[in-house]
Amino acid sequence: MKRVAIIGGGLAGLTCAWALKQRGIEAVVFEASSAPGGRSIAGTDFLLSPELFRNTFKVIRDLGLSGEILSIEPHAGQVYKGRVYPHRVASATGLLKFKGLNLADKALLARMAYLLARYNPHLDLHHPERGLHLDDETVAAFVKRELSQNVLNYVAGPLISTLFFYSSEETSKLLYLMLAKHMYNTRLSTLRGGIGHIARRLSEGVTVFSGQPVENLSTLGQDFSDLVIAVPGDRVLQIEGVGEQLGEEDKEFFRECRYQRVVTLVVSTERPVDGKCYGVSIPRVENFTAATISFHDYIDPSRAPKGQGLLAVTGGGENVSAERLTDDLQRLYPVKPLSTKIFEWSSGTPKFPPGRFSQIVAFEKRSRRPGLYFCGDYLMGPFIEGAITSGLNVAGKMAL
Template sequence: MKVIVVGAGLAGLTCAKVLVERGAEVVVFEASDGVGGRVRTDEASGFLLDRGFQVYFTAYPVSKRHLDHDALDLKPFDPGAIIRRERESSVLSDPVRDPKALVPSLLSDAATFPDKLRTLRLVASSVSEKAETAGELDGADSSSLEFLRSNGFSERIIGDFYKPFYGGIFLDRSLSTSSRVLRFTLKMLSTGKTAVPARGIGEISKQLASHLPPDVVRTESPVSRLLRAGERVVGVETPYEQHEADAVVMATDAPAARNLAGQAAPEGSVGQLCVYYAAEGVRSGKKIVLNAEDGGFVNNAVQISTVAPLYAPRGQHLLSVVALGGFDLSDEEVYRRGVADVTGWYPQADLTPLAIYRIPYAQFPQPPGVHEELPENRTSTPGLVLAGDYTEDSSINGSMLSGEKAAGEVMRA
């Protein structure tokens, strides 16, 4: 059986890996110059620059089936966060994961004692839930904000912790994202570690691609059209050739699936502006720093080279700073505003601009109820199967599950 996969992001690579394991003949056409889609890392002057700040949860159930964690040499963040409000700083830790921080955590004024007990209750209930993705969680859905309020959390902890922390994960500080994503993320945070591979997030994609025989992935090969025979999809067209196959898996992002295959897929996007500095004097350890100020530019920052030393040349440090807007600002203004926020928190910090990544399409929006309406892998068009995060949830785990399911669908068909 010959299968064409369009797109070498995590969904396409996982799909190709499973199909190859089951004996199919697979070709992956990728429009860009490398594998990984939204999960790639650049090297510049000895620094490792992920294409946007993102983290890997070691508890991701699907990813665990396909990735060798030891070979990725995962470097964990410290649990909890440093919360900054103007010149004040408090450390919020998770006493379940980090017992040595229990005392400072309980003394921290960022959360009241009842809020901490509610958080512990929420953690306990999320840990017992059985689901491989956010969309598989039971119960009525609501926005994360409504969910937290209905569980009795104070406006203080919502503003100081949940908005910047989950805002950084959902890329949506308003917490309008589905509470299923919040519950699933909490389960991942509580049952495993939050980490990055020692040599950058792109190692996840490279490891998946390493399972494929040479020449399976053809980069710089954008698919411009699907070939049809009557109703059936029978292949694809790349700039120079037509290629026939028994099945075509569209493993692109949602906009490309809509444009190329005419498939219904979620509209809109949430994005991230990621700014890198060579940094001196930021003493945040391995914790993420959250901005509790609503009007600030920076949402979160982390000295990533303290977590994973190979991100910076020996003797230097790399600071990764995330803003959830400001895509239209000039580079100069972006760097200036990043420096203003960070030096407000760490007056001794000395930051040298390195790079800016503007990523307006990082994830598809996930409002309450979205998971019930996402497209199936199977389509009504014979020969055409869908993969991509937009069929599950917008995450590393969701995209890999979509690839796994798409491969199963191809084999069944």
């Protein structure tokens, strides 16, 4: 009878354990931190369209959380020349009204629509193998060649930096195109209480040992028939004993896993700071440390005491600090915080430079010793859907 050890209690590991339990397979999760959930505890509060996040929405339904889904009106802000301007996301007309684009840039948006239609058959986040010929250059190189520097600065670049907190200069155009395909007509939503609600519900039905890092496979003993490694990709080889079970190509794959350090500052205020939008995107060209400000009091009013405000300022990179994020907030919204809380992830979001999807497809095709599996958003895409889908995929393989 199978008994599975899962190292890592983020969304990928929890989803895998939960899905195994649905199939009658016992799984035990070992999580290094004091509570499971990973970045979902204080990370992004946004769910993109059900067409893109299809497995996430299926898990939400299966967990009985459909009634907790809250729609988010697509009213946002974007910084231009140091000021916040209102901006309607997921809308071509919203882009046409944005101050950061001149008439020539706006005319080029029709070409972007043409390119997305041309590449559409090859753009499927769940099947990146269909678009590997597009995994050949950075977002920056592609947009500057096909569109303009300004479109890169205020449209394409912010899509990457707001979601993943790193730059278009280090990101494959395939990832950008798979996202952009959905962004002109996407529906934003969240869960009441935050996305961490998914992790909490998943962990209710499985055995989780928090505060128990596994640094050496020998500490697991002989009690488990199968092993799932669900830690960030850049930490896989740090677990003693894992490398010995991998071929050289797999070890090289994990050595090349790169992550962006992410810091989030959660701030409570006497009253809502903005009240008119769910968040503000801050293009990297504006020279802020922060990449985005999310207004939780607008997204889900139940998360803040009545009349008070609650927001999160997030940035990525080695130089990001709570002090710098606070300074950025004050530049845009002079406020007096009632309280602040800091969250930091050294392995925050996985990077997908040109060629990475090709490496992932090759990794998934390679065989390795029976009973050893890997899951995490680094194997699909740097967001909730990537983590949940990879966990479901591993559970499906083990049930065969």
